[in-house]
Amino acid sequence: xxxxxxxLLRRRKIRGRSMVLLLVGIVLLMPPLIGVSFVDAKxxxxxxxxxxxxxxxxxxxxxxxxxxxxxxxxxxGAASPEADDVGS
Amino acid sequence: xxxxxxLLAVCxxxxxxxxxxxxxxxxxxxxxxxxxxxxxxxxxxxxxxxCTSWTFxxxxxxxxxxxxxxxxxxLGPTLVFIGWWWLLRKLVRIGRVHRITSxxxxxxxxxxxxxxxAVLVTALVVTATTPYIALQLQSLTRSYQVIATDxxxxxxxxxxxxxxxxxxxxxGTRNLDANERHHGVVAAIALEAVVKLxxxxxxxxxxxxxxxxxxxxxxxxxDMEALGGDDIFGxxxxxxxxxxxxxxxxxxxxxxxxxxxxxxxxxxxxxSWLFPLYLLGMSxxxxxxxxxxxxxxxxxxxxxxxxxxxxxxxxxxxxALLAFLGGFSSATSMVIVAAIAVSTMVxxxxxxxxxxxxxxSDRAVSGDVRDLLLTSRxxxxxxxxxxxxxxxxxxxxxxxxxxxGLIAFVGVAQFIPSLIGGLFWRDATRAGALSGLVVGFAxxxxxxxxxxFEGQFLISSAVLExxxxxIAALRxxxxxxxxxxxxxxxxxxxxxxxxxxxxxxxxxxxxxxxLERLQAALFVEVYRSDGGAxxxxxxxxxxxxxxxxxxxxxLGTDPARRLFDEMARDxxxxxxxxxxxxxxIARLERELSxxxxxxxxxxxxQRIAGGQTVSITELIDxxxxxxxxxxxxxxxxxxxxxxxxxAEALRSVNERLRSLDAQKDDFVSxxxxxxxxxxxxxxxxxxxxxxxxxISPEDRRRFVTIIHEESRRLTSLLNELLDxxxxxxxxxxxxxxxxxxxxxxxxxxxxxxGMTRKAGVKITTDLCEAAPxxxxxxxxxxxxxxxxxxxxxxxxxAEQPEIHIRTIAKDGAVWIDVIDNGGGVTREDAAVVFEKFxxxxxxxxDQGAGLGLPICRAIARAMDGDVTVEFVEDGSSFFRVILVPxxxxxxxxxxxxx
Numbered sequence: 001x002x003x004x005x006x007x008l009l010r011r012r013k014i015r016g017r018s019m020v021l022l023l024v025g026i027v028l029l030m031p032p033l034i035g036v037s038f039v040d041a042k043x044x045x046x047x048x049x050x051x052x053x054x055x056x057x058x059x060x061x062x063x064x065x066x067x068x069x070x071x072x073x074x075x076x077g078a079a080s081p082e083a084d085d086v087g088s
Numbered sequence: 089x090x091x092x093x094x095l096l097a098v099c100x101x102x103x104x105x106x107x108x109x110x111x112x113x114x115x116x117x118x119x120x121x122x123x124x125x126x127x128x129x130x131x132x133x134x135x136x137x138x139c140t141s142w143t144f145x146x147x148x149x150x151x152x153x154x155x156x157x158x159x160x161x162x163l164g165p166t167l168v169f170i171g172w173w174w175l176l177r178k179l180v181r182i183g184r185v186h187r188i189t190s191x192x193x194x195x196x197x198x199x200x201x202x203x204x205x206a207v208l209v210t211a212l213v214v215t216a217t218t219p220y221i222a223l224q225l226q227s228l229t230r231s232y233q234v235i236a237t238d239x240x241x242x243x244x245x246x247x248x249x250x251x252x253x254x255x256x257x258x259x260g261t262r263n264l265d266a267n268e269r270h271h272g273v274v275a276a277i278a279l280e281a282v283v284k285l286x287x288x289x290x291x292x293x294x295x296x297x298x299x300x301x302x303x304x305x306x307x308x309x310x311d312m313e314a315l316g317g318d319d320i321f322g323x324x325x326x327x328x329x330x331x332x333x334x335x336x337x338x339x340x341x342x343x344x345x346x347x348x349x350x351x352x353x354x355x356x357x358x359x360s361w362l363f364p365l366y367l368l369g370m371s372x373x374x375x376x377x378x379x380x381x382x383x384x385x386x387x388x389x390x391x392x393x394x395x396x397x398x399x400x401x402x403x404x405x406x407x408a409l410l411a412f413l414g415g416f417s418s419a420t421s422m423v424i425v426a427a428i429a430v431s432t433m434v435x436x437x438x439x440x441x442x443x444x445x446x447x448x449s450d451r452a453v454s455g456d457v458r459d460l461l462l463t464s465r466x467x468x469x470x471x472x473x474x475x476x477x478x479x480x481x482x483x484x485x486x487x488x489x490x491x492x493g494l495i496a497f498v499g500v501a502q503f504i505p506s507l508i509g510g511l512f513w514r515d516a517t518r519a520g521a522l523s524g525l526v527v528g529f530a531x532x533x534x535x536x537x538x539x540x541f542e543g544q545f546l547i548s549s550a551v552l553e554x555x556x557x558x559i560a561a562l563r564x565x566x567x568x569x570x571x572x573x574x575x576x577x578x579x580x581x582x583x584x585x586x587x588x589x590x591x592x593x594x595x596x597x598x599x600x601x602x603l604e605r606l607q608a609a610l611f612v613e614v615y616r617s618d619g620g621a622x623x624x625x626x627x628x629x630x631x632x633x634x635x636x637x638x639x640x641x642x643l644g645t646d647p648a649r650r651l652f653d654e655m656a657r658d659x660x661x662x663x664x665x666x667x668x669x670x671x672x673i674a675r676l677e678r679e680l681s682x683x684x685x686x687x688x689x690x691x692x693x694q695r696i697a698g699g700q701t702v703s704i705t706e707l708i709d710x711x712x713x714x715x716x717x718x719x720x721x722x723x724x725x726x727x728x729x730x731x732x733x734x735a736e737a738l739r740s741v742n743e744r745l746r747s748l749d750a751q752k753d754d755f756v757s758x759x760x761x762x763x764x765x766x767x768x769x770x771x772x773x774x775x776x777x778x779x780x781x782x783i784s785p786e787d788r789r790r791f792v793t794i795i796h797e798e799s800r801r802l803t804s805l806l807n808e809l810l811d812x813x814x815x816x817x818x819x820x821x822x823x824x825x826x827x828x829x830x831x832x833x834x835x836x837x838x839x840x841x842g843m844t845r846k847a848g849v850k851i852t853t854d855l856c857e858a859a860p861x862x863x864x865x866x867x868x869x870x871x872x873x874x875x876x877x878x879x880x881x882x883x884x885x886a887e888q889p890e891i892h893i894r895t896i897a898k899d900g901a902v903w904i905d906v907i908d909n910g911g912g913v914t915r916e917d918a919a920v921v922f923e924k925f926x927x928x929x930x931x932x933x934d935q936g937a938g939l940g941l942p943i944c945r946a947i948a949r950a951m952d953g954d955v956t957v958e959f960v961e962d963g964s965s966f967f968r969v970i971l972v973p974x975x976x977x978x979x980x981x982x983x984x985x986x
Contacts, residue, residue, distance in 0.1 A: 018171060018172070018173040019173070022174065029329065031322065031325065031326065038312070038315075042307065047310060047315055049156060049320075057166060058368065060166060061166070061170075064169070064170040064360050064361035068358060
């Protein structure tokens with residue numbers, strides 16, 4: 001756990017995932033993809049566009065939570081500037 | 089019906105609670121921070137100041153009018169937060185490292201601590217925040233009027249503004265914290281965040297499950313038109329997501345809570361999912377409330393107030409009270425934080441420079457700058473709320489909440505190019521940021537802000553309709569004839585679009601000054617440096633007392649005392665004031681910038697210190713860049729030089745090869761020629777002998793003798809050639825040994841004695857007895873000397889030929905000079921005598937093949953020596969054999985010579 005290379009690798013990995021999540025969010029919430037949900041249909045009595053928008057929203061939050069979770073134990077590492085990646 | 093008295097009592101009680109919390113937390117925080125108040129949850133709750141009364145009341149109104157559109161306002165921030173690693177993290181890091189106090193401070197700091205940029209951004213922030221504050225006053229007034237139906241809107245708004253100003257002044261300007269953090273206020277707005285979330289969800293549950301029968305019932309007869317129609321996910325959707333994403337960063341209050349009030353970078357991690365979750369919680373019941381309101385409320389009811397009117401219409405006074413408190417919380421938290429943030433900017437970037445000028449005229453003026461700063465902040469807060477009230481009054485309290493909020497969003501979105509560019513692009517310059525901002529804001533004001541007054545302020549309705557002076561192309565909402573576009577999209581495209589373009593263009597054609605480049609490096613590479621230890625670069629004339637007085641004025645006596653004690657301790661000085669090194673000055677500047685902003689702190693400290701402090705990391709960062717340039721160009725120069733050298737070497741090698749080739753050709757033709765002459769005579773004589781039977785025996789003997797002579801010449805020629813080639817290629821295995829020069833000369837004279845006697849040459853010698861033994865092959869050395877002697881005999885045309893031989897030991901060499909009185913070779917001949925087959929001009933026709941001297945030189949060179957032609961003043965010349973002493977030369981000459 002204390003191996004700096006491991007920490008750096010994990011850090012880079014998490015940063016990469018966070019970027020991918022952001023891109024996925026943008027693609028899913030922007031036209032043209034979001035327009036697909038605009039159909040006159042209801043799921044469990046709720047209109048499809050609502051289900052889609054709130055569903056994607058909840059999904060993004062869930063993944064963001066999962067990504068932030070493993071970071072919680074390395075709080076100290078994040079606070080020290082040396083441990084940070086210099087490339088970002 | 090909820091009575092006004094109860095409402096007022098509850099509201100006052102609620103405000104008293106907020107006061108108490110803010111007061112208690114502030115006092116505790118000064119002694120020892122309360123742990124759970126430093127948690128990421130509180131941080132996240134304070135960020136939710138994003139959800140103002142626009143969200144609380146306005147989102148429902150927006151949903152009732154435009155369906156799903158309101159969600160876009162919360163999706164932008166969601167995207168920014170789940171992508172926190174990319175932007176927010178860097179922003180927070182920079183804010184912490186550089187003690188950034190506001191967005192104006194950040195932008196001015198990034199572009200070389202430019203005070204003009206700070207003033208511009210502050211002015212723009214004030215302009216953009218004013219409608220936003222007016223929006224809160226408007227919603228508070230309207231919600232109050234729902235209950236107190238006969239209340240005067242003007243008076244209500246005035247008293248609300250006054251009350252908010254009081255609260256903000258009390259808790260926002262209690263002290264000048266070095267980091268500009270307000271623990272008390274943060275705690276109060278965190279509580280308000282909980283109240284507004286609970287209230288909205290409570291009203292949502294009530295509307296969905298009490299008034300209606302669950303989600304299915306709510307959405308039972310909703311059509312696609314109610315959800316926003318076909319073009320809901322069109323350009324306006326994208327624009328709204330973009331605007332809300334920029335607002336979560338650029339709104340002064342968001343910047344305040346996210347960056348300035350951040351106490352631990354890792355809190356961002358929790359906020360990255362918790363804040364979007366909060367937004368989702370706020371949004372989830374908006375659509376149901378709107379639909380229930382539209383279905384159950386009477387025709388013409390204001391959808392912006394459904395959150396309050398639905399509980400009231402259903403006689404649930406407690407819920408209505410909670411809803412009112414929720415709206416009250418949303419509005420007040422926004423106004424308080426925005427007023428703090430904007431007043432900080434106004435006092436740091438507009439009031440302070442004026443104070444600085446006053447101070448400059450009389451530095452010794454007594455009085456506490458600190459008091460002045462606090463006073464200026466208090467007045468700023470009052471002015472900001474006054475402006476908000478004025479806008480509310482001017483715009484007549486009309487217009488939907490959402491559209492007013494969006495005006496502010498587009499206004500602050502103008503900071504995005506300079507901000508993002510400044511964080512990620514090192515070549516972004518101050519000129520670029522300034523011009524981009526000016527153009528962006530001018531267009532924002534022209535296409536969106538001024539038209540929002542609907543012809544009541546600066547722009548008349550006639551101008552709105554037909555354009556200024558009737559020029560249709562300049563119509564504010566159809567610039568250059570861009571028609572058929574939503575006014576919001578129109579304004580964003582023009583203002584942000586041109587802002588970005590001009591920022592990029594001007595940045596790329598202008599050059600940054602030193603401080604700008606330095607700040608650019610520090611901001612863009614913030615993960616690499618940590619503020620930087622200062623280095624002694626400039627000699628400063630600052631007195632420690634002057635600096636202390638300055639710090640005292642701004643930080644207060646005790647904090648200044650503590651700071652200077654600490655710095656003195658760090659220096660290890662015994663006196664109570666630290667020596668004003670550049671490190672001290674840089675540290676002081678950083679501490680002060682936490683109170684008054686980087687530009688003011690820089691100007692102030694430099695006024696006293698009178699020098700430019702450049703920290704070591706700053707230098708390294710700048711040097712890095714320059715160094716890379718220098719190294720690269722040097723490498724290029726080296727490379728081309730090397731190429732040049734190689735080409736030169738190739739050229740000379742080529743030249744030599746060509747001349748060698750020519751020499752070889754010459755040599756071959758000369759050898760053929762040399763061989764052909766004897767061969768011709770041998771062949772013709774032998775033919776005569778074979779064919780002619782009648783040759784007399786004498787003739788026969790004569791012919792055979794000639795053939796024999798010619799064959800011998802050929803053999804000796806071939807031997808010489810072979811010898812020559814062996815010597816030149818180093819194949820001749822010369823066994824080198826110490827040889828006594830005098831012995832060699834005597835031996836050579838003996839060998840040539842027959843010839844010399846025959847020619848009647850008189851020989852004299854002058855042999856240096858002390859000459860050390862030389863490195864040579866005894867036999868070959870004699871061959872050389874004999875050859876030169878025989879030349880001297882052969883070519884001497886003097887009547888009384890004489891040859892003088894002398895040896896000289898000199899400068900680590902031994903010379904053997906063979907001097908004849910024939911005058912030697914001419915200068916022209918000297919150039920060629922050592923070439924093969926060349927004969928001196930005095931040589932007769934049958935005087936050998938012309939290989940003698942080349943062989944002599946080859947032998948001498950094989951012994952590390954040489955054979956040269958030396959000239960004396962009278963033009964005559966002689967041959968000199970140069971030899972090197974053997975290693976035993978160190979030993980006494982007698983011993984070696986023995």
